[in-house]
Amino acid sequence: xxxxxxxxxxxxxxxxxxxxxxxxxxxxxxxxxxxxxxxxxxxxxxxxxxxxxxxxxxxxxxxxxxxxxxxxxxxxxxxxxxxxxxxxxxxxxxxxxxxxxxxxxxx
Numbered sequence: 001x002x003x004x005x006x007x008x009x010x011x012x013x014x015x016x017x018x019x020x021x022x023x024x025x026x027x028x029x030x031x032x033x034x035x036x037x038x039x040x041x042x043x044x045x046x047x048x049x050x051x052x053x054x055x056x057x058x059x060x061x062x063x064x065x066x067x068x069x070x071x072x073x074x075x076x077x078x079x080x081x082x083x084x085x086x087x088x089x090x091x092x093x094x095x096x097x098x099x100x101x102x103x104x105x106x107x
Contacts, residue, residue, distance in 0.1 A: 001040055009039050034081035044073060
């Protein structure tokens with residue numbers, strides 16, 4: 001997905017050129033991360049059986065895993081709905097980056 005597509009969805013404004021950049025087009029407290037994910041990732045099907053058009057699984061009608069994963073996907077999106085870009089931006093940058101970077105020993 002390109003920034004042009006995300007801009008077309010109304011989430012960001014882009015400006016080209018030397019002083020250009022990208023900024024949120026909506027108030028960062030008024031849009032949920034869940035809304036952004038739903039619009040930018042329209043196919044959140046974890047398995048082919050989530051979509052009747054692609055479901056070729058022979059045990060799909062009796063599979064218990066499918067309903068568990070559907071509920072998990074719903075819980076995931078509900079959690080994202082509870083958060084905004086403003087809340088993420090309020091975190092200290094070290095709190096966001098530090099867990100992602102493994103510690104390295106200095107020699």
